[in-house]
Amino acid sequence: MSAVAEVLTTVxxxxxxxxxxxxxxxxxxxxxxxxxxxxxxxxxxxxxLWTCDxxxxxxxxxxxxxxxxxx
Numbered sequence: 436m437s438a439v440a441e442v443l444t445t446v447x448x449x450x451x452x453x454x455x456x457x458x459x460x461x462x463x464x465x466x467x468x469x470x471x472x473x474x475x476x477x478x479x480x481x482x483x484l485w486t487c488d489x490x491x492x493x494x495x496x497x498x499x500x501x502x503x504x505x506x
Contacts, residue, residue: 458496460487470496 458467470483471493479500486493 458485458494460485460490460492461494462492463487463490465489 459465460467465487467485467487471486472484474482476482476497479502480497481500482495482497484493484495
């Protein structure tokens, strides 16, 4: 089975580090619930592999994370 993937950059709209908006499939617009895999790209970047359960389209998102400090 061949796989097609593209990298999509996401911008977090919610400032709460525990909440995020889940992506939708760019092909069929079905909502995605959980990433298939994740990986640290660098100290402040995490990438996620998404595969649509409805149409099988795959894509990767990259997220920049900020370091939180405790006061």
